[in-house]
Amino acid sequence: MKKIVLIFFYSLFWRNFLKLIIGLNYINREILFKSKQFILIANHNSHMDTMAIMSSIPIKNISKTHPMAALDFFGGNKIKKFLMRNLINATLIDRNPELQKEKPIQIMDDILKKGRSLLLYPEGSRGISHNISNFKNGLAILIQNNPNIDVIPVYLKDIHKTLPKGSKLIVPFKCKIIFGQPIQFDSYDLNDILVKSQCSLIELKENY
Amino acid sequence: MILDIDFSSPNNLLVLIIFMILILASSVFFIWKRIQPNALVDQMIKTTQSWWVMCFVFLFAILSNTVITILAIALLSFVALRELVSALNINIDYRSSVFLCYLSIFFQYFFIYKGWFIEAIIFLPLFILVILPCSMIISTCRKGFLRSYSFLSISVILAVYSISHLAFLITFIHLDNLSSKSLLLFLIFLTQINDIMQFIFGKIFGRNKILPYVSPNKTWEGFLGGLLSTTIIGCLIGFLTPFNYYELIVVSTIIAVLGFLGDSFLSAIKRDVGVKDLGVSISGHGGFFDRIDSLVIISAPFFYIFYFLLEL
Secondary structure, eight states: OHHHHHIIIIIIIIHHIIIIIIOEEEESTTHHHHOSSEEEEEOOOSTHHHHHHHHHSOGGGGGGEEEEEEHHHHOSSHHHHHHHHHTSOOEEEOOOTTTOSSOHHHHHHHHHHTTOEEEEOTTOSOOOTTOOOOOOHHHHHHHHHOTTSEEEEEEEESHHHHSOTTOOOOOOOOEEEEEOOOOOOSOOOHHHHHHHHHHHHHHHHHHO | OOOOOOTTSHHHHHHHHHHHHHHHHHHHHHHHHHHSOOHHHHHHHHHHHHHHHHHHHHHHHHHSOHHHHHHHHHHHHHHHHHHHHHHTTOOGGGHHHHHHHHHHHHHHHHHHHHTOHHHHHHHHHHIIIIIHHHHHHHSSOOSSHHHHHHHHHHHHIIIIIIHHHHHHHHHHOOOSSSOTHHHHHHHHHHHHHHHHHHHHHHHHHOOSBSOTTTOTTOBHHHHHHHHHHHHHHHHHTGGGSSOOHHHHHHHHHHHHHHHHHHHHHHHHHHHHHTOSOSOOSBTTTBSHHHHSTTHHHHHHHHHHHHHHHHHO
């Protein structure tokens, strides 16, 4: 049932809305079809980012892919929480360390161990457009623990124009979502992983 | 009924001509590829395939009932405006004004659909003069006002004002023994033929550049060849218009010249912004606005030529 809702919400509604009204152009989307389980890492400038990425995920994987969302921001009341879990397919994470029952890294690791996929914004919160800031350490720990899972960089170009931070008005602008090849890590040192994954995202940004 | 097919009517004769040209082009390129395969032919085959799709969509949109035609032209305006606004790099602090520009499409085509001539004519000039600057002034942004204002107004003029005159042709001109869509077919067919002929003559005979600073691919030979063949073809498909041969020659020449200038106008804008095409929507053609760029100057004058001729 949840899968049908998700397919309807993302693959039908959002994909067509983004394509036809907003003018989103999916580039190299076929990369997603090649891997069964993946960690998507993307730059984050707008709430539209999650919609754009989730709408491009193949139907067979859509219910198995979870975006991460902050509990204090998105889980304000019960209705919001219910919608986030069932319509967005998000996993809510408490950012306040005192209230955490389980560490966020542990939650994400469990999801990966169950054979499910993650969508992460390693910059943390919504950053400045045209600028990829430093990645957070959690990503490296996650990749270190699960070396067999494909890490796919996703660069979102100009999507922040359609819905910038602090705005509620959606305005169509042509934009692009670019998928890169899964990252090949040479060493699984924490720092190397961070540098490598950040470089691959910057590379995508510069090539398109 | 959505489609009314009557093969004695001028519109359907033109449909027949269009498909014959397409079949001819496809078979020529097919044979050419067999004899001498190269990159140019592959490109041409791709372009022709897009032409097939475009012709089907375009003819369906035009020959359906009037509401669908107006909706299709409004959609064209929307896509063209989106391409322009995205390419011109407008300060995103003025996004609410950009939103109003999108909204103006709705009002403009609503007036056209209702047949309110005065409203449809004055709405966009007033929009650019009053609503657009007011909305920009009350937004919190202080930087790049003039730049964003001129970019937005030029986008509205090119994408909405100019293209909406195609819909004016259907709603506001009533001919005695012709369907109101014949003129629209005549205009669009002739501008596109002009583009193709300019391209063909330019490729074969092109030597002397006509506008080296704006559009280096355009040549005198292409322009004159296009002008000549457009005039001849314009006379041949004169059955779509109420004109006699002298008038047809004049109108076809105007269409060819203004079509060429419209094409160059958009090239100049694109060159200034630093992009080659405004989009990638049509394979082998670029964006939607790249395909209809020759219409931007001609559509409004063409409408007023008819409007005043019929008033006389």
